[in-house]
Amino acid sequence: MVNYKVANESLADQGKEALYIAESKMPVTAKVIRERFQREKPLKGIIIAGCLHITKETGNLARTLKAGGAEVYLCGSNPLSTQDNVAAALVQEGINVFAWHGNTDEEFYWCIRQCLDAKPNILIDDGADMIVTAHQEYKDLITSGTIIACQEETTTGVKRFKAMDKQGVLKVPLFPVNDARCKNQFDNELGTGQGIVSAIYGMHVLFAGKNVVIAGYGHCSSGMALRARGLGANVIVTEVDPIKALQAKFSGYQVMPIEDTLANADIILTATGCKHVIAPKKEMFDKFKNGVILGNLGHFDIEVPTKELYEYAKEIKPIRQDVEELIFPDGKRIYLLAKGRLANLVLSEGHPAEVMDMSFGLQSLMSEYIVKNKNSLKPGMIEVPVEIDDRVGFLKLQSMGVEIDKLTEEQYNYIHGFLEGT
Numbered sequence: 277m278v279n280y281k282v283a284n285e286s287l288a289d290q291g292k293e294a295l296y297i298a299e300s301k302m303p304v305t306a307k308v309i310r311e312r313f314q315r316e317k318p319l320k321g322i323i324i325a326g327c328l329h330i331t332k333e334t335g336n337l338a339r340t341l342k343a344g345g346a347e348v349y350l351c352g353s354n355p356l357s358t359q360d361n362v363a364a365a366l367v368q369e370g371i372n373v374f375a376w377h378g379n380t381d382e383e384f385y386w387c388i389r390q391c392l393d394a395k396p397n398i399l400i401d402d403g404a405d406m407i408v409t410a411h412q413e414y415k416d417l418i419t420s421g422t423i424i425a426c427q428e429e430t431t432t433g434v435k436r437f438k439a440m441d442k443q444g445v446l447k448v449p450l451f452p453v454n455d456a457r458c459k460n461q462f463d464n465e466l467g468t469g470q471g472i473v474s475a476i477y478g479m480h481v482l483f484a485g486k487n488v489v490i491a492g493y494g495h496c497s498s499g500m501a502l503r504a505r506g507l508g509a510n511v512i513v514t515e516v517d518p519i520k521a522l523q524a525k526f527s528g529y530q531v532m533p534i535e536d537t538l539a540n541a542d543i544i545l546t547a548t549g550c551k552h553v554i555a556p557k558k559e560m561f562d563k564f565k566n567g568v569i570l571g572n573l574g575h576f577d578i579e580v581p582t583k584e585l586y587e588y589a590k591e592i593k594p595i596r597q598d599v600e601e602l603i604f605p606d607g608k609r610i611y612l613l614a615k616g617r618l619a620n621l622v623l624s625e626g627h628p629a630e631v632m633d634m635s636f637g638l639q640s641l642m643s644e645y646i647v648k649n650k651n652s653l654k655p656g657m658i659e660v661p662v663e664i665d666d667r668v669g670f671l672k673l674q675s676m677g678v679e680i681d682k683l684t685e686e687q688y689n690y691i692h693g694f695l696e697g698t
């Protein structure tokens with residue numbers, strides 16, 4: 277029996293087409309690994325719960341885990357990122373889905389609890405909400421050893437788990453899959469980088485000649501700066517880390533405090549994992565240029581001061597799907613994308629399937645690794661084994677027909693030794 281609550285089951289056929297298109301672009305997750313899983317069933321008898329963006333790419337991860345023998349439960353990791361047609365299609369394929377676009381905070385946690393009620397053995401999270409809920413409300417799943425281990429997909433989630441680990445309250449083995457090279461160097465940089473296109477979708481604006489402010493110069497934001505420059509924008513970067521700021525400066529961007537950018541910024545896009553990158557103060561709001569577009573691609577909706585902007589505006593007009601015009605008391609208008617939530621997922625379709633192929637290839641192989649090593653995993657943060665990271669890298673290259681050199685024994689000994697010098 278499939279357990280589920282989705283928005284509209286009649287969207288399933290549309291969702292199947294979306295899954296099919298993504299599948300053709302995910303040769304590692306949806307072909308090589310899935311076919312092996314189908315034969316070997318390494319996840320037989322295992323229940324996996326994913327709190328992830330319910331997109332066509334996540335749908336293909338779920339299908340691969342199911343092909344491996346797992347019973348899969350899914351809920352959304354963001355109230356606005358669920359693709360309702362994909363959710364409906366997955367239910368028809370026997371995946372237990374609790375997700376719909378536009379759920380409230382209360383419904384969001386109800387969906388998480390439905391997945392935890394299934395007593396999962398592996399949790400795959402995106403932002404930490406499910407695993408934190410398990411620690412708070414489902415302690416028996418942890419103490420009884422039902423949960424074997426967990427995986428975290430995004431930077432903000434990893435930060436939360438590092439904080440838990442430091443305080444000694446992380447009680448499960450936790451693999452920060454986000455930190456694997458095959459994840460953050462591609463998904464974050466290329467996927468979120470290309471996510472600036474969502475700002476174009478949002479307002480249909482020309483980037484060329486515009487002053488585009490990118491807050492942060494990390495994995496996601498440096499990718500966004502590069503692509504905004506590629507579209508002809510004058511890019512200004514803001515940072516709090518001196519080294520990242522130097523990297524941005526030496527890459528040819530203007531670097532300055534965010535407050536100094538406000539009067540001239542046409543578009544401001546954040547991806548920092550921090551809160552209140554623009555301080556929630558009237559004096560800041562008064563500095564905005566009329567017509568500025570504000571968007572966030574970081575995990576939570578507090579990077580731009582969404583709540584305070586709504587309170588300050590005298591009128592809020594929805595003007596396109598997931599875009600609002602906020603009219604300030606002095607008549608100034610600003611445009612807020614996706615209610616301050618992940619604009620690339622809400623306004624467009626999230627990361628392209630090609631990059632998610634690597635992230636979800638990692639999640640698939642890590643699920644297998646967790647089952648194989650279940651007796652030796654200890655609570656706390658555990659790095660993704662480099663062999664698994666490399667394996668996904670090789671599979672991706674192979675699928676693209678790209679070959680690379682192999683170290684000879686002599687070369688291996690040289691780069692791992694110290695005797696050979698001048």
Ligand SMILES: NC(=O)c1ccc[n+]([C@@H]2O[C@H](COP(=O)([O-])OP(=O)(O)OC[C@H]3O[C@@H](n4cnc5c(N)ncnc54)[C@H](O)[C@@H]3O)[C@@H](O)[C@H]2O)c1
Pocket residue numbers: 430431432433460463464467468471491492493494495496497514515516517520547548549550551552553573574575576618619620621627
């Ligand atoms: N939109 C998506 O689809 C997507 C994908 C991956 C990650 N994310 C999220 O994006 C955010 C960033 O992830 P990342 O991997 O780039 O992290 P990162 O740590 O690589 O980069 C964040 C950067 O922001 C800078 N920063 C922090 N506070 C700042 C502030 N107040 N002002 C200016 N700069 C500041 C940091 O110094 C750092 O250089 C996280 O919330 C992550 O979960 C979103």
